[in-house]
Each structure stands twice: as structure tokens, then as C-alpha cells.
Amino acid sequence: MHSLIQLSIVVLLLPLLSFVILIFFNRRLPRRGDFIGVGILGTAFAISAYIFWSVIVQTYDPAFRIAWDFTWIDLGNVPGVGPLQIKMGVVIDNLTSIMLAMVTLISLLVHLYSTGYMAGDKNYGRYFAFLGIFTFSMLGIVLSDNLFSIYIFWELVGLSSYLLIGFFFEKQSAADAQKKAFLANRVGDIGMWLGILILYSQFHTFSFEQIYANLAAGKFGLSNGWLTAAGILLFMGCVGKSAQFPLHVWLPDAMEGPTPVSALIHAATMVAAGVYFVARIFVVLTPDALHVIAFTGACTAFMAATIAITQNDIKRVLAYSTVSQLGYMVLGLGVGAYSAALFHLVTHAFFKACLFLGSGAIIHAMHHEQDMRWMGGLRKHMPWTFATFTLATLALAGLPLTSGFMSKDAILAGAIGFAKTEGGGIFYLIPVLGFFSAMLTAFYMGRQIWLVFFGESRTHLKPAEDDHHAAHHAHAGHDAHTDDHHQEHGVHEVSWNMRAPLVILATLSIFFVYSPDPLDGGKGWFMKMIQTPATVVGEANHQIGDLRTPVSTATLAAAVPNVEVPAAEAGEHAGAEKGAHSYADMRQAEIVHAGHAAHFTAIYISSIMVLLGISLAFIVYVFNIIDPEKTAIAIRPLYLFSLNKWYWDEIYDATFIKGSMLLANILSWFDTTIVDGIVNGVATLVRNFAFLNDGFDRHVVDGLVNFTAFTVNTTGAVLRKLQTGKVQTYVVMLLLAVFGYFVFYLTRLIY
């Protein structure tokens, strides 16, 4: 076993240890054991950083990969399935080591931050325990080398997310939100499991490597449609976990959880797990499945961005922004911009965690006020928060010199390349939606910054009557803050343990961490280390090969001239010339090249869009040239459409929830009348039969028994009379007997 594997297992198990210690003993430990959580995560991060150093910095090899597994459960030869062995294993490649460092770092920062944010909560210890189990599950997803164990950890992150969303479970809205999140995730997970089963049914293995090898060897026995279906079903897991378009409704509601949890789970790590999973299975996705993924991502990015414009809750804006950015990542994977999507995953994790922790600091300082309409002017009171929040906002909006700029532009360039390669038409919708969302992102983030940090404080404008606010305060249990909430002088900068994570995360949102060239992420270590893997779909599989006529190498060369071919892809080209390559690989190479070609186009368009968005925000909120309220009235239907989140909750309520209720009512009626009727009918029958039986028993069987008893009794009574106890009676009987004997004997003698 490689020493890095051993270390990664230690990293995996450390947060579990933290969970076990804190869940059982937090009340017996000083400070409810928060130092254990922070300390363990610190150790885990240190080890992860070492792994990162060894893999990325020292090895610096795009193809680096070590793996180790063991048979966890051997079920032997299961009838109807064949030999069934469930293995557990760890794989470390560049992606894993980056994710490992990212997850442990953000988790560590959130632990540290929570010691300030959650101080005084009555379930303080349990909170850290839950963070521990979450981190464990998330690392499990990152390290898994097979579909089965990734599914186990997938469900575990679902569970820990459920527990943390409903952390303030006395609040009805939190309890509802956790239920919603859990149910929406179940829908996706069912699809994911079915997808896993389709692949298992063909290859009889859960291991990624073996599935890829078998698929590449053409052992997939079903038609292309099945492979596409498997890809889309696996993608459904991502749709649920990463809050993509039909199932995105749970993520904004999940903001009911504590804000550091929103930063860790619902912005940086767990929701990115869906994207990570799609990246893991990227090579089995057929072009059709990728189209579905690309369109889902584009729709999600656009829809969530339009909703974010009108939200007033500071966390809800960020939540929809998260949905939108996740849409970008999924879009990126769908269009084949594999490394760009993962790049965006990492950069987004840092700047979005920074934004959420910043909003947590604001909410903390504002005494649990979350409505941006009543904030304002916080810039002077919270300089650290302001600086870091602004930096992260610039990264989110995608302004040059930030990490978000590089990753977002890489995705958009990929989208343009994809649309070109696919032949335009409807496929241009994807980059167009992407660019438009970029503009909207810049607009709503500008609005947020302005409303929160600039202008004058508007706390006094808030309507006096608000039970919502009181409920917040009661549950958070911050007894120290007994001063008047509506007084501005109560606002203050947060303590160092909440400030330090902000600074670290904001630093990680600057370009030089990832690439020396602020305009091109492709020159940085990240894009070099994470390269699009060669797809296994189609190689030596005639059925798959029929998807489309192969693009000839000449066409490719003509389509993308003057593009430097990376060494890894040069080998593929050699294969293509021999005629061994089918469509899918060529297509991938073509998209990558077209994406490279579109790099500067993307930069120009997106910079223009971002500037447009920011200027619009300035026009509306800073210079007041356009009055937002009048505009809202002028385009009231659109405004309401956005404010009510495209009515998705209402639609789901009217269809699925009402439908489920209706179905439940019908089934309940069926149960009470028909099923119960059958049961009751049978019962009546049995009862009548029993009644008959009872009569038979009572009168015939018991009659016989009683008759026997009666006979014996009577006989006894008669015989008892003979037993007088007097000697003389016995003598008489003796005489009679002798006499009788004589009579009998003599009678025989005579006759």
C-alpha cells in the first residue's frame, strides 16, 4: 500500500473520530469539545496538504494515479446475479488530492468560524459532531474508487446535510426545509442508483476503472440508448445533490441551517459533489447524455440568476447564486469543458464559502437580521468583512484578476467551442444563456454589495412588528446581545476566529493562486493537472460507433487550424490515423480545440457582459437613474415571476405534492373500502364459521364429554349407595354372590 493511500485513509477517518468523540462526550468536555473538532480538522488538513504537495507540486504529472482496494463483503455466488463482491477502495489522482485539500481546508475554516458564530448555542457540541460526520462523508465521496462506496457516502452526506439544515429544528421552517432537501435528494438518488445498476448489470463490477476498461473493450451488451440512459440516470444524482434545474428547489430553503453550514455544505463542498461525481463518470457519458447535461446546466444557471435579482434575504441571493454557479459547472461538463468545470468547482468553493461566511458575519453583527432592505452602511463598521466580501463578489461576478474570471471564462469558451463543433443552431443557446447569466450575476452581486455595505443604515426603516426576527433570536440563543437590535451602534466587526477564515478564503479567490496569467487559467497548474480524460464510449463498440459518422482527421485539422496539440492528445491522434478511433474521441478533441480557439472571444464577451451588469447595478442602485421600485411596478409580472422563484414551489405544490396527496387519498380510500372490505369480509366469514364451530363444540363435543361425565356420575352415585361401611351389608352381599354363583352353577348343571 502506497504511503499516500495510508495517509488519505487517516484523513478520511479523522473527522469520523471527531464525530464519535463529540456526539457522545461533548457535554463532558470543556467548551463542549469544539477544540477537538478544530484540532482534528487541522490535523486532517495538514495531512491533506502534504498529499496535495506530494501529488501536485512534487509529482506534477497529469496522469498520476494510485489506487488500493479490498473486498469488503463477499456474498459469493448470488442466485440470479452471479458472483457478487463489494469492494471498498481509495483512489488518489490529481483531482482527488485537490478536492481533499479543498474540502479539509474549507471544513477547517468553517469549524474555526463556527466557534465564534455558534458560541452560546445550546446544541453547540452536537453541531461540531455533525460537521465531523459531514466532512467524513464528503471525503469518502472524494476518495471512493467505486460506484457502490460513492453511493454510500453520497447518502451519508445527504443525511448530514439533513441533520444540519434542521439544526434549529424547533423552527417549523427549518424542519420543513430539511424534509424538502431530503426528499428532493431522494428523487435524484433513485435515478443514480438505477444508473449504477444498469452499469453493474453489464459489467458485474462497481469499480470505476473496471467499468471504463470493460466499456472501452466493447463489453456493453445493450444498445446506445441504454448507455445514454445510464449516463442520464447517474446524472440525476448530480441533479439532486447539486440542485440542478428540476430539483433545485431544496437548496434555497436549506439556508435555514446555520450560516457556516450553508458555507460548507450548501455552497462549497456537498453541492459540488454532484459535479465531482459527473466528472468521475465523465468518460462513460455518451454525446446525447452530455447534451442533456449541458442544457440542464444552462437552464439552471440562467433561471437561478434571474431569481437572485429580486430576492431580499442576503442568504437567499447567495443560495440562488450558488445554484446558478453549479449550473455553470454542469454546463461546463456537458459541453466537454471538463477541466474548466472542475476549475470552477474549486474556485467557486473558495469565493462562495467566503461570501457565505461573510454574510454570516453580517447576520451575526446585525443580530440575526437577514433582510438586505434593512441593512446598509456596514462598510464603515465592518471593514474586514467588507474587503473580503467585495473581493469574493468580484470573483463571483467574474472580473479579471480573480479566480472566478479564469474558471468561468474557461467554461464559456468551452461552451462556444461546443456550439461551434455541434454545428450551431440551438446549441448556441448554451453559451448565450451562460453569458446572459454572467451579466445577471454581476448585477445582483452589485445590488447586494450596495444594499449591504453602502448608503446609510436602514435598520430604522424596518417595520416594527416582526415575529420572524424574534423567532430567530430565540433559537440562536445569543444571550450576550440583549441591546436594542434596531440601534446601529450594536453593529461591530466580528472576532478574529471569524475574520481569519474570511481573509484566507478571499486570498484564495485571487488569480495568482491558480495561474500566473490572470487572463488564462489554462496556463496555471490546475488546468494542466486536470485534463479531460479520453472517453471510453465508442472504442471498439460497433453499436456505439454508429452514433454518428466519424469526423475525419482532415476535417478536424481544417476546423481547428493552428492549435497546439497537447502531448496527451497527440497519442490519440496517432490512434485516429490508424482508424481505430470512433466519433466520440474525435468529438472531444474537437471541442477542446474549439474551446481553446474561442478563449479570447469568451473573455471579451464575458467582460462586456460583466461590465454591463455592474453598470446596470450602479445605474439602478448608486446613481438612482432608474428607480428599482418603479421599474418593479412597471414590469410587475416579470418582477413577481422572479420574486416568486418562477413559481417552482407553487408548481410542485400543485402537481407533485397535491398529486401525492390525491394519490394518497385515493389509496387511502382503496385501503379503507376495498382492502379493508376484503379483510372485513373474510373476518365476517371466519367469524360466522367460528360461530357454527362454537355451536358444534358447545353442543356436540361438550355434550359428549358432559354425557360421559354424567353417566359416570350417576353410576357412581348408585354404586356409592352399596358402600355403606357396615360389615353386615358386605356379608349379605357376599352371601348373595355365593347364592348367585350356586344358582348359576346348579342351573348349568341341571340343564
Place this chain on the structure above:
Amino acid sequence: MTEQLTTIGLNHYLTISAFLLGFGLFAVITRKNAIVVLMGVELILNAANINFLAFSKFNGGMEGVMFALFVIVIAAAEAAIALAIVINIYKIFKSVDVSSIDSLKE
């Protein structure tokens, strides 16, 4: 017939014995006093003795005589034991009325 009347034959003995047995039984069955019942028993034993002696006389041989002697001896012993029993009965029940003694019923 005359011969039968003049000579005492076996039948005469047997008849007397039968009567004696009948009286003895009657006494045993009907009398209430335990002593009288014992007397009845003696009558029965003596009826048997008469039979033994009668058969001994008419058949020749001494077996019947010997038997009768044994019977007399046993009767004496029996009388002694029986009287002792009667005394004990009297001690327990304060009565020698056999009809009132029915503890055997239980």
C-alpha cells in the same frame, strides 16, 4: 323311609348343620350387638364342624376329626382376638352396635 326315620343317617347331620349355618348367618347378618354377631360366627364354625365329623363318620378315616379339632382351636383363638377387637371398638365408639359403626364407608 322308616329306615331313614329310625336310623340316624348322614342327611340328618347335614340338615342339622345346614340349619345351624342358617341360624349363624342370620345372627351375623341381623344382630346389632357385636357379641351376638360373634356368637353367630361360632354357630357357623360349629355347623362346619358337624359337617366334618359327619363326613368323617360315614366315610371312615380320621381326617374330618382332625379338621374339626383344628377348627375348634382356631375358633378359640378367633374368639379371643374377636373379643379383643370388640373391646377396642367399644373403647373407640362407646358402643358395640355394629350397625352404627360405618367408618369403612369413608
